[in-house]
Amino acid sequence: MSSSILESISPQSCMDRAIQLAWQGRYSCDPNPRVGCVLVRDGRIVGEGFHVRAGEPHAEINALRMAGEAARGATAYVTLEPCSHTGRTGPCSLALIEAGVTRVVAAMEDPNPQVSGRGFAMLRDAGVDVAVGLREEAASRLNPGFIRRMREGLPRVTLKMAMSLDGRTAMADGESQWITGPAARRQVQRLRAESSAVLAGVESIILDDSRLTVRADQLGLDDAEAIARRQPLRVILDSQLRMPLAAACLSEPGRTLVFTIQSEMSERRRRLEAAGAEVVVMPANAEGRVEFTALLRHLATREACNEVLVETGATLAGALLEADCVDRLELFMAATLLGSEARPLFALPGLATMSQQRRLKIDDIRALGDDWRISARPLRD
Ligand code: AOF
């Protein structure tokens, strides 16, 4: 074999390819992490795979199947530590060992406490050479929500809002129509499709009768039909159980969870449940509303939610920011002015001095047709 072939396939480029493969599970593998794997022997890629869907084979297994006998003596580039547990599938570390893989390069350790470190130990014990950390940052960007859930028992929270150039979202009476164009709407659909849950306040259900679903025809992706088969969990914050029995989202495919602080089994609750809602009772905060941290913890630990997308109005959005529960903001800005009577982006307490201002870090701004997408995050001090 000539050395030029070896040089053309650097470890970095193998891991980049594995990361690229992992992204193919972007809309489908939830609640599992996005993982990609490349098998290389004699400077040539002999197998590739990614994790498509929870319950189905992991990335390594797909790559091993493609490689067959060629896996013997190969190096595996994996974006996450190969698992050591028998969950819905058998341990990937064992499968790699049995296939005769002699070296494993992993981008990062699996934050899942059932695995973390054990997969590497299993491989090393069997005499496989293990290296960890190649392209770790890019690999961790595949799974921010999964990592958060495994390490902290909380999901990552993204707040999505559509606003005018003067920072308004809806008319004073709550009338809100789409102010952004089709490209922005497509992006919002994709944000929903990659989320584990979409969360809204009951007000937005009452006002807009939002369905909170992923619609295949609006995704603008080749495999849109398959993607829309997995609907994110719908989560409604409804401390007083005001959810309309005829709410459109109750008859959509997938589950709707209604979080309340009303602990007694009322007639209203019975009727809501009969209409398709799953009512969950939560502790109340000082304002008599659902306690956010308890809610988010429930979503992560009981519902395996990695990514929660919040689509709501100024009151709940402001309260979530105040409670420091927002990790990321996705703002879609239309070049229109709604005037000073219109609703603001966030209902936040007035500031006494400039020193109390809330700083955000803008990570990205890009044009979407006639609109702009601003990706930002609150700066925590
Ligand atoms: C891997 N390769 O491609 C993925 C891994 O429910 P299971 O059996 O599918 O296990 C899910 C857990 O396996 C998940 O929480 C994470 O720790 C690991 N994911 N591991 O070796 C993969 N997706």
Ligand code: ZN
């Ligand atoms: Zn595995």
